[in-house]
Amino acid sequence: xxxxxxxxxxxxxxxxxxxxxxxxxxxxxxxxxxxxxxxxxxxxxxxxxxxxxxxxxxxxxxxxxxxxxxxxxxxxxxxxxxxxxxxxxxxxxxxxxxxxxxxxxxxxxxxxxxxxxxxxxxxxxxxxxxxxxxxxxxxxxxxxxxxxxxxxxxxxxxxxxxxxxxxxxxxxxxxxxxxxxxxxxxxxxxxxxxxxxxxxxxxxxxxxxxxxxxxxxxxxxxxxxxxxxxxxxxxxxxxxxxxxxxxxxxxxxxxxxxxxxxxxxxxxxxxxxxxxxxxxxxxxxxxxxxxxxxxxxxx
Numbered sequence: 001x002x003x004x005x006x007x008x009x010x011x012x013x014x015x016x017x018x019x020x021x022x023x024x025x026x027x028x029x030x031x032x033x034x035x036x037x038x039x040x041x042x043x044x045x046x047x048x049x050x051x052x053x054x055x056x057x058x059x060x061x062x063x064x065x066x067x068x069x070x071x072x073x074x075x076x077x078x079x080x081x082x083x084x085x086x087x088x089x090x091x092x093x094x095x096x097x098x099x100x101x102x103x104x105x106x107x108x109x110x111x112x113x114x115x116x117x118x119x120x121x122x123x124x125x126x127x128x129x130x131x132x133x134x135x136x137x138x139x140x141x142x143x144x145x146x147x148x149x150x151x152x153x154x155x156x157x158x159x160x161x162x163x164x165x166x167x168x169x170x171x172x173x174x175x176x177x178x179x180x181x182x183x184x185x186x187x188x189x190x191x192x193x194x195x196x197x198x199x200x201x202x203x204x205x206x207x208x209x210x211x212x213x214x215x216x217x218x219x220x221x222x223x224x225x226x227x228x229x230x231x232x233x234x235x236x237x238x239x240x241x242x243x244x245x246x247x248x249x250x251x252x253x254x255x256x257x258x259x260x261x262x263x264x265x266x267x268x269x270x271x272x273x274x275x276x277x278x279x280x281x282x283x284x285x286x287x288x289x290x291x292x293x294x295x296x297x298x299x
Contacts, residue, residue: 020046157214164239231267
């Protein structure tokens with residue numbers, strides 16, 4: 001077993017580190033704050049999620065097979081395939097929640113099937129599957145002092161980040177035939193066309209902000225990595241503020257936060273007193289009350 005662990009880490013770590021730094025620059029900045037004892041395992045975990053997500057998004061022919069291999073491992077089978085082998089290695093050191101990983105695979109299959117997002121409940125379910133689950137697995141790797149409080153908060157933070165992705169990528173997703181903003185919300189509030197989407201974006205930003213507030217409370221229940229998660233959330237949440245500064249989609253394209261701005265925002269978040277349960281504090285912008293229909297709790 002020791003030889004297998006050493007082999008997996010030795011063979012996969014270089015790519016895991018490089019992938020995180022190349023693809024997830026905001027997350028890579030925050031990872032510098034992680035304790036050395038867990039940093040490499042977080043890189044490995046990110047590689048698993050990234051590879052599966054890219055296989056689905058890029059239409060790789062083997063995507064269903066790779067998902068099936070992870071699902072089989074989650075159900076208690078022997079690891080087969082790259083991603084399941086990495087997860088099995090991580091499970092020798094951390095209590096990896098297999099149910100959450102199975103839910104992640106279900107979210108990937110939603111994308112493979114082209115499932116449409118009709119309602120806010122549909123989007124919330126999708127965000128839980130593809131990102132809330134990532135938060136849960138990450139929390140288990142970092143360790144918690146209270147699972148009942150930490151894990152729902154971790155799921156909420158993952159969902160907040162995925163909702164941020166949805167708003168950042170409206171035009172890119174649309175060009176690829178994908179729409180993740182709920183159809184009924186768009187019909188109720190107007191349009192996703194550039195210059196006409198402000199009412200929709202205001203509504204969706206409020207929902208994402210509420211989830212950030214819900215999620216950040218859980219940082220206090222992490223045994224390690226709380227500073228990294230706080231910084232990552234603040235830097236990612238700044239995308240919402242950039243959408244606002246850009247005029248709520250007045251022009252097409254992504255909202256881009258500069259590297260310098262990310263560093264300033266992350267440092268400012270770390271300088272604030274740590275929030276406690278029941279005292280949301282400030283996270284870039286005071287979050288509104290939790291919108292109706294968002295139950296408690298996918299870089």
